[in-house]
Each structure stands twice: as C-alpha cells, then as structure tokens.
Amino acid sequence: MDLTHDDWSAVWLTLKLAGLVTVLLLIVGTPIAWWLARTRSPLRSVVGAVVALPIVLPPTVLGFYLLIVLAPSGPVGRLTEALGLGALPFTFPGLVVASVFYSLPFVVQPIQNAFMAMGARPLEVAATLRASPLAAFFRVALPLARPGLLTAAVLGFAHTVGEFGVVLMIGGNIPGKTQVLSVQIYNHVEAFEYAQAHELAAGLVAFSFLTLVLLYRFGGARNTSGFGS
C-alpha cells in the first residue's frame, strides 16, 4: 500500500463525514418518515416529492443551489453569518449540511416503509395498554421499525461515502477539510495516478459490496408487520 498522507486524510474525512451525517439523518429522517407514513394531509405528496428530489436531480444541480443558498449573500448564508457561524460553503460543516440533503431520501424511504408496513394496529394496541402516543412511538413503533432503521443507516452511510458532485460544488477540493475519498480518486485520475486511484476505488467497491451483503443478510427480508404471525 502506498497511500499518501492526503489519501489517508481523505479516507478519515470521508468516514467522519458519513458517520456524522448518518446520525443526523436518523434524527432528522425518522420524524419526517413518521409523518409521511401516518399523515393524511394534502401536503404529504409535496413533502414526499421534496424529500425524494435528490434521487432524480443531478448532484451538481443540488450542489449549485445549496451553494447559492448557503453563500454569504444567500438567505441561509446571511443567517449563519449573523449567528457568528460564518459561511458554510467550502467548510466541513457545509459538507455535512449538503450531504444530509443529498442522502435524505435514502434514509427516509426505508423508515417510512417500515412504519407503513406495521400499520396503525400496534399503536392502537399500545394505546389500549395505556401507552401515551410518545411511549407508543419509542416503545413500539421504533423497535418494530428496527430493520428499516438499520437499512436506512447503512444506505445513508454508504450513499454519503459515495457522493461526488455535491461535494465538489459545495466543498471544493481542500485537502484535510473537504477533500473526501471520491474527490481524491478523481484527483488521482486527473493526474494519471491510476495505481493510487485503483487502491482507493477498489477499496470503495469492496466496502460497498460488503455493506450490501450485510444489508441483505440482516436487514432485507425481515418481518416488519409488527406482529409475529
């Protein structure tokens, strides 16, 4: 192995980014998934579409608009400046924010599916056993949705590891700060360093493959109906 210092820092940065983003995605995505699974509001389709947009949009489009919104002159940028957080583009926090948007659908959808598959019955049962709606959510809905949450976490992590376009638009290519694995591979290829590109790329392939194997073994064909039937 002849990975450079920049390669290693890209690997570390990528893992840090993906880990942090996965935690944030579960915290943000679970309530959204819950709402989408249970609401009868006419806004459901609109919110669902917004969440799913990153699946169909080219990452460059998403990154471009995030850049504009988060830039010091943009609406969110002005807010972060006023709060003393500074501008987010070309920083690690900026990458985190962008990645959360970018990977959101991959987290929301498995959780939403798990909540929809269990239906309302387990919550009704919990209510007849004196559980408040909050207790029913934490003691019944979340444990029953565990396979969905696991799938969501794995997909969110893997998807963040693999992102490229959004990172390039919003984070640039700053070693140690925003230079993640996928960008580093691109750098190597640009410089005709195919051997090093290979090492990183093959590592990613192996990682993704293993992730999916584990996912299919433990997360896939699980009973998510909520009742052992």
Next chain:
Amino acid sequence: MSGLSIRARLPLADFELDVDLALPGRGVTALFGASGSGKTTVLRCVAGLARAAGRVEVNGEVWQDDARRICLPTHKRALGYVFQEASLFAHLSVRDNLAFGQKRIAPAERRVSHDTAVELLGIGHLLDRSPDRLSGGERQRVAIARALLTSPRLLLMDEPLAALDASRKQEILPYLERLHDELAIPVIYVSHSMDEVLRLADHLVLLEQGRVRASGPCRELLARLDLPIALGEEAAVLVDTTVAAHDEAYQLTRLAFAGGSIQVTRKALAVGARARLKIQARDVSIALAADNPSSIVNRLPARICGFAPAAHPAQCLVRLDAAGTPLLARITRLSKDQLGLVEGMAVVAQIKSVALVG
C-alpha cells in the same frame, strides 16, 4: 351510576352508525350481527380508537361527552381490548408483553395480579417465549391476559376467536367462561357466532346496518320470533337450570327449571350447581298428548304462543311456553296443519337433545 351507556353516531361507508345503548354494568354483553353491521365500530368508539359523536359512560366514569366537550384519549380510558387477530408485540417476549400494560398502571390500582392472569389463562409455561413461537390460540390467551393486567373497568373483545379454527376455539372458550365467572369485569364481546354468544353472553345486542335491532337479556331475545336470529339454522333458546338429582342406575342427571325438568346423560356436576342448556329449535318436536309411547325422554307440557316462518318454506317455527320457560320448535308446515296446531293450544314439547353450554 352503574351500567354502561353508549351513544354513538358516525357515518360509515354504506350507512350511518347510530346506536344508543344502556347495558348492564356487569356480566358479558354480546354485540351480535352480520359482518359489516357496525359491531367493531361500536367497540372502537367505546375505546376511543374511532371518534363518533356521542357519549360513553362506564359504571360512573365518563369517557366521552360531547355536550361537555370531554373525550379521553384511548390511553386514558381504563379498558382492556382484545383484537381479532394476534396483536402481541413481536419485539417483546410473552412476559414483557404482559408487563407492557401492567407497568403503566399505578400499583394501587392493580386489581388483577400477574399470577392471577397467568393462572386464569393457563400461560405460565409460555412466559419466556417469543410471540412468533406461539400457536394462534396461545397468542390470543396471552393477549387476553395482557388486557386483564391493566385492571380494566371494561373489557372489550372484538371477535377474539374468529381467526382460530374450531379446535382452537374450543381450547379458549373455557378460559373465557372462567373469566366471566371469576372476574367482576364487564365485558362487551363482539361476535357473529351464535355458538359463542350462547355460551358466554348474559345480555345480547342485535345490530343491523349500524342500528340496534334489539337489546335485552340473552334468554328473552333468543326466544323472540320477530328477530332474524330465529330464522337461521341456529335458532335456539337458552334455559338456565340447576342440577336437581343424579340417577345412578340409568346414568342420567336431572336438571330443574321453572317449567319442569329435563334429564340429560350423567354430568359431573354437584347437585345444586347451575347449568345452562341450549335447546335448538330443530331438536324440539310437538305431540298432542303425553301418553303416546315414544323413546324421547324429555317431554314437557307447553302452550303454543305463536308461529313464524322458518328459513325454508317447508318449515315453520313454533313458540312455546312451558310454564314460563320459552321454547322454540321447528316443524314442517305440513305437520302443523295435520295436527291442527293453533295459538293457545296445550301440547307436549318433545325435546330430542340438549347441549350444556356452561
């Protein structure tokens, strides 16, 4: 105020549910009716799982009163609910399923102990299992115990046996009967099985298209000819008897009731014990006099009090009064005319067989 009072109006897909019920505050009330008559919806309104306009009061506790803008959410109503299908939490063991509701009740309000419920439903050997390792009948018994452990003031049961096959039903019914005999918790039991109603119910509510067709003590309602239950194959009456004596020589047991007595094959019951008999209309025939020889042991003098058409046009139902005990007989219209049966006539009811239903 003692008793259950349920008033609910709710538009459904095909009709409007509109019931106004005053039910006894103890014993088992059966909500009986065809599929889609609104039985389950009534139960869900009582539980607060469906929101109807109206009022729900359970032995003095008001759970809903639109006039006073009161509507307790389900988890604040002291009820137990047994759903039609297994509703155990798959992520919890049987023990943790049982504890799920019980631990949410203040210790001072726990009137049913863990041991009582476990013993009553016979699930002691299942406690450490996961729900998916239980049979359908076992699951339903655990669900009933789990509901009891919340010390409910009202137990709601939505066709708890409907998803089970006949032998599983027979496995659970005795537990339900013990529930009825040993716990002073009023039960509303939704069913479309006349057999279950006959075994368990004290009070019967007949629902039709979201409306109450009749409501009253089980025995009285069953003997009425104007209700659709009389039309079916299952037309029957219930007779509450006490064990009067045993005849060891012929291995018979004599059961006494207001209108006389009936002998059945020797039962392992103490003299003085209560026994409920189901007498099906198709097992009762009519003779004009008691002195004609017959192999039928049980022959009761009775008076004809009315006729009604039966399901098949060849037959009719005869309502009889045996010294205060109503009976139903199903005979052919041909025999009715040949015997010249008319209202008020004194006849003999010949009872071919009876079933002990608890």
